[in-house]
Amino acid sequence: MIRRSVVKPVLRLGMLLAAIMPVTAAPHPAIGPPRLDTQRIARDRFGNDAAWYENRIPFFDSADPRLDAVYYYRWSLYRAHQRDLGADGYISTEFLDDVGWQLEPYASLNDATGFHLGEGRWLRDRRYADDYIDFMYRRGNDRHFTDYIADSVYGRFLVDGDRAAATRHLAAMRRLYAAWDDRFDASKGLYWIEPLLDATEYTISSIDASGGKDGFRGGDAFRPSINAYMFANARAIARLSALSGDVAGTAAFDARAAALKRRVQDSLWSEPLGHFIDRYKVDNAVVKYWQPIRGRELVGYLPWTFDMVDDDARFASAWAHLLDKDGLGGPAGFRTVEPSYEHYMRQYRYEGARPECQWNGPIWPFQTTQVLTGLANLLDHYRQASVTRADYMRLLRQYASLHYQGDRLDIEEDYHPDTGRPIVGLARSHHYFHSGFADLILTGLVGIRPRADDVLEVNPLLPAASDPQALGWFRMQDVPYHGRSVAVTWDVDGRHFRGAAGLTVEVDGRRVAHRPGLERVVVPLARAAVPPIARPIDRAVQLVRGQFPKGSASSNTDAESVHDAIDGRIWFFPELPNGWSSARSPAAQWYEIDFGKSVTLSRSELAFFADGKDFAAPTGLRFQGWDGRRWSRIGSSGVAPIANGITRARWTPVSVRKLRVEFTQPAAKRTRLVEVKTF
Known part of the structure; x- marks a missing residue:
């Protein structure tokens, strides 16, 4: 910094x-x-x-x-x-x-x-x-x-x-x-x-x-x-x-x-x-x-x-x-x-x-x-x-x-x-x-030097074009700065970006400075209000095993594995397995969250891991809710699960005490549910 x-x-x-x-x-x-x-x-x-x-x-x-x-x-x-x-x-x-x-x-x-x-x-x-x-x-x-x-x-x-x-x-x-x-x-x-x-x-x-x-x-x-x-x-x-x-x-x-x-x-x-x-x-x-x-x-x-x-x-x-x-x-x-x-x-x-x-x-x-x-x-x-x-x-x-x-x-x-x-x-x-x-x-x-005043300063730390360590071109864009969006482009001869050779600085899509060489650029910048922060709250997350919300599963009921699917952590790196992994079975598998009380839910986000070998994303999903007396289908079954990304499902808001997600697995594959979130 x-x-x-x-x-x-x-x-x-x-x-x-x-x-x-x-x-x-x-x-x-x-x-x-x-x-x-x-x-x-x-x-x-x-x-x-x-x-x-x-x-x-x-x-x-x-x-x-x-x-x-x-x-x-x-x-x-x-x-x-x-x-x-x-x-x-x-x-x-x-x-x-x-x-x-x-x-x-x-x-x-x-x-x-x-x-x-x-x-x-x-x-x-x-x-x-x-x-x-x-x-x-x-x-x-x-x-x-x-x-x-x-x-x-x-x-x-x-x-x-x-x-x-x-x-x-x-x-x-x-x-x-x-x-x-x-x-x-x-x-x-x-x-x-x-x-x-x-x-x-x-x-x-x-x-x-x-x-x-x-x-x-x-x-x-x-x-x-x-x-x-x-x-x-x-x-x-x-x-x-x-x-x-x-x-x-x-x-x-x-x-x-x-x-x-x-x-x-x-x-x-x-x-x-x-x-x-x-x-x-x-x-x-x-x-x-x-x-x-x-x-x-x-x-x-x-x-x-x-x-x-x-x-x-x-x-x-x-x-x-x-x-x-x-x-x-x-x-x-x-x-x-x-x-x-x-x-x-x-x-x-x-x-x-x-x-x-x-x-x-x-x-x-x-x-x-x-x-x-x-x-x-x-x-x-x-x-x-x-x-x-x-x-x-x-x-x-x-x-x-x-x-x-x-x-x-x-x-x-x-x-x-x-x-x-x-x-x-x-x-x-x-x-x-x-x-x-x-x-x-x-x-x-790139050389963006953040400042407290209403100024944008850019000073890329690149050597001269003749140096072996030089870069012929770069572009950095969509940089948030003082409520604005900044882009910095360097193109030594103008050929890569088919424009003016040199250093170009943009604010909110408009060019505010250009230099033919690698020089410090200092330009006034009127700050704008930063956008408000959205904070949806995941109702399923639990940091402590054994407390509500609690997870359970159709197979591989190891407590740590089951808990990993609601511990608030998502990654898809194969070196460190993360989440609940099902058994390899033709039978439908499921993962269930017991909230310990009635909660109103309208959507879910699920992260599935795939490695091209043992694990693959499910071919289908079904959601059910338990209201304290019976299970009922939630939403439609038309959600297409994706691997190594976020699968999103929405439905009409419903009050449930438990939520169950059923998976249809590809033949001879297992499901790894990295995380399930509910909102």
């Missing part, structure tokens, strides 16, 4: 000049390049589930088909991780299936919230991010891990411009911020954390604090991460306080942010290493309080992720370590620790024979996303000579490659920096959502 807090006067002057420069003439000044065929793209990318995406996501097409493929895969990942809690709305999950450290019964974890909101803020359907923020501030943030949720809420406001939504949780933000005082050392003016609770077990600080023997727990340290997060949260609370007219609150949190920035730059910058590093909070037989750690870690770039660093060449020189093949720049991705560290890539922890998660060298998409966000900030509005736009594009493509397992797309937890192969490989690791990608494309490659 980009940050716009440290833009120097010289850059602001450049932006102003760009804003008032005349737009290059073109044959049709009000007409932009042709629109992408979004229906075709959605059908090709998402098959029968295309309807979910067509009116929600921004659509992207470029000269790099692998970037395109990963971009659309990441939206399918986002869709898969939306869990419907019924009356409590939607949340985003980190793991598709349950893990032992999640917040029950929701399966939520607060550490990935920044990525979830960073991606979700770009959806035209604002419900997912809105519900998730409500949940996190009502009950979902147990501070299990560090996070930067207030900053993420402000980052969402920069995109949608909805002041009321952004400020409604200010009181909860302040309470949550104050709760972190238990990790604040007033004598140093810095926050500290155990690396495990920073979602980064087995770092230099935790391993060395154990004398090299372990590192899963322990190693409390003043880290760049928690201090950057708390800086970003303080700055966000200050800006949201200003939006609500709270002058005192603005001043108080601005002061907190400024103090943290000074302390990080003064105390966590290592001159010998030329990098931001940890200092120990723990004091034991092997490490001492305030002692610096003995190596560089990738976490040292996080201050740039949140624009916490002064525009100073001394600090910017740290980015050279990212390009060093013997440093943090591994052949396949960013190393979390440099190879010179004594315990680099030493495997301490296993689940059975399989390696478990560690941060002593492996690539983590989690931190890779944060570093690429920081790099985009550096290239956009810092003066430096350490990295180039070509470096950015090469590293973005390198990150995209990690998503591929052969020709299959599946982002996992961590990877070997030399090979790019997954390390953990546990069942829970498939399609892991603790990172971002769509936001990197939108704010970095």
Whole structure:
């Protein structure tokens, strides 16, 4: 998620000049390049589930088909991780299936919230991010891990411009911020954390604090991460306080942010290493309080992720370590620790024979996303000579490659920096959502830099056309921004889109700017009201097995399998089975929901999985309702079920205590009902 807090006067002057420069003439000044065929793209990318995406996501097409493929895969990942809690709305999950450290019964974890909101803020359907923020501030943030949720809420406001939504949780933000005082050392003016609770077990600080023997727990340290997060949260609370007219609150949190920035730059910058590093909070037989750690870690770039660093060449020189093949720049991705560290890539922890998660060298998409966000900030509005736009594009493509397992797309937890192969490989690791990608494309490659004022700023981070990392063309369209719909097109010679060569920006279908080259575009943009959020409530969802609503089935009555069909989770990835699976039988199968009381229903949505082998969509459906005395047919039987998408059925509203769905199965096939929803 980009940050716009440290833009120097010289850059602001450049932006102003760009804003008032005349737009290059073109044959049709009000007409932009042709629109992408979004229906075709959605059908090709998402098959029968295309309807979910067509009116929600921004659509992207470029000269790099692998970037395109990963971009659309990441939206399918986002869709898969939306869990419907019924009356409590939607949340985003980190793991598709349950893990032992999640917040029950929701399966939520607060550490990935920044990525979830960073991606979700770009959806035209604002419900997912809105519900998730409500949940996190009502009950979902147990501070299990560090996070930067207030900053993420402000980052969402920069995109949608909805002041009321952004400020409604200010009181909860302040309470949550104050709760972190238990990790604040007033004598140093810095926050500290155990690396495990920073979602980064087995770092230099935790391993060395154990004398090299372990590192899963322990190693409390003043880290760049928690201090950057708390800086970003303080700055966000200050800006949201200003939006609500709270002058005192603005001043108080601005002061907190400024103090943290000074302390990080003064105390966590290592001159010998030329990098931001940890200092120990723990004091034991092997490490001492305030002692610096003995190596560089990738976490040292996080201050740039949140624009916490002064525009100073001394600090910017740290980015050279990212390009060093013997440093943090591994052949396949960013190393979390440099190879010179004594315990680099030493495997301490296993689940059975399989390696478990560690941060002593492996690539983590989690931190890779944060570093690429920081790099985009550096290239956009810092003066430096350490990295180039070509470096950015090469590293973005390198990150995209990690998503591929052969020709299959599946982002996992961590990877070997030399090979790019997954390390953990546990069942829970498939399609892991603790990172971002769509936001990197939108704010970095395409260069939409969200702002709080009535301005649209676009600065694509592409190198010159002669560079091997250049892109000859791209188009991003249907981007929601301040209540408008934005499109950005780059066509180096005008041949691909058969129009004017260069960079074109459109708002609501009309061209508002054109540049012959890759220049920053800054144009005024009058914001419009954002559309209201529709919130239909699924009456069938149940998070706790054994409570109403309850499921039952004609076969395979395993309690967990039966419950999976009403647990609010929908995905069609074959690596992780999800839902109730019937027996293979010529007899009709059924799934039943007992609501425990009378409810009025008028429609249903069913998700069926098919794999071309064992599972196929039913050939027919029939609905029956139980009113407490007898079963009666509901609606017609003319619904045509589809696989790996949503089958919708409607009927005249009826009051029932139970709903039964009967399936006619294809010969020698089984039915997997991923989810059934009722409204």
